[in-house]
Amino acid sequence: MQQYETVIILTPLLSEEAAKEVLTKFSKLMTDNGAEIIDEDNWGLKKLAYPIEKKTTGFYHLTTFKAPGEFINKLEVEYRRDERVMRFLTISLDKHAMAYSEKKRSGAFNKKKETKTEGVAK
Amino acid sequence: MAKDQIQYVTAPKVDDSRKKYCRFKKNGIKFIDYKDASFLLKFVNDQGKVLPRRLTGTSLKFQRKVAQAIKRSRHIGLMPYVTDSLK
Numbered sequence: 001m002q003q004y005e006t007v008i009i010l011t012p013l014l015s016e017e018a019a020k021e022v023l024t025k026f027s028k029l030m031t032d033n034g035a036e037i038i039d040e041d042n043w044g045l046k047k048l049a050y051p052i053e054k055k056t057t058g059f060y061h062l063t064t065f066k067a068p069g070e071f072i073n074k075l076e077v078e079y080r081r082d083e084r085v086m087r088f089l090t091i092s093l094d095k096h097a098m099a100y101s102e103k104k105r106s107g108a109f110n111k112k113k114e115t116k117t118e119g120v121a122k
Numbered sequence: 123m124a125k126d127q128i129q130y131v132t133a134p135k136v137d138d139s140r141k142k143y144c145r146f147k148k149n150g151i152k153f154i155d156y157k158d159a160s161f162l163l164k165f166v167n168d169q170g171k172v173l174p175r176r177l178t179g180t181s182l183k184f185q186r187k188v189a190q191a192i193k194r195s196r197h198i199g200l201m202p203y204v205t206d207s208l209k
Contacts, residue, residue: 007157049200049205052199096153097153
């Protein structure tokens with residue numbers, strides 16, 4: 001079971017609970033298909049660097065999960081079908097990426113890269 | 123420095139005095155996070171374009187990882203594709 005990480009951006013027109021409802025819908029879809037969710041991280045409303053679908057902000061959500069390979073296609077079809085999801089990006093994590101996300105989850109303050117520049121907590 | 127006052131016929135190579143190094147190898151960074159836009163801004167010029175290796179001094183292996191991370195963060199809207207005054 002490979003480990004994956006997916007970022008989705010929801011349209012800002014959604015109300016708070018509608019956004020939550022979309023997220024629960026996808027996490028339920030994941031658990032139904034034998035995927036095991038490791039971590040969910042909601043960044044909330046963020047400004048986009050360029051307008052996507054004529055909107056300048058979006059709800060960001062990051063999910064890290066373990067899943068069988070063929071499930072990813074199904075997941076992405078669902079993302080494309082749901083028009084509330086403006087954009088999504090799913091990547092598979094190699095060992096360095098897994099170590100990094102593990103470290104970030106456990107100690108957000110001691111990110112390796114940050115020590116050289118500035119040790120500010122995220 | 124005295125060197126600057128001398129007028130060269132051909133342009134002198136700029137700031138070749140300090141030795142460039144790959145910051146990823148030096149600090150042992152193994153993974154470049156595409157979600158960390160503030161860090162990736164260091165590898166992008168003020169128009170949002172990826173800086174070449176000869177300016178940043180990163181090794182080929184990590185330059186590819188940086189370029190891929192920047193393209194991913196552009197895709198999810200954390201970094202602009204093109205802009206006029208980024209920094």
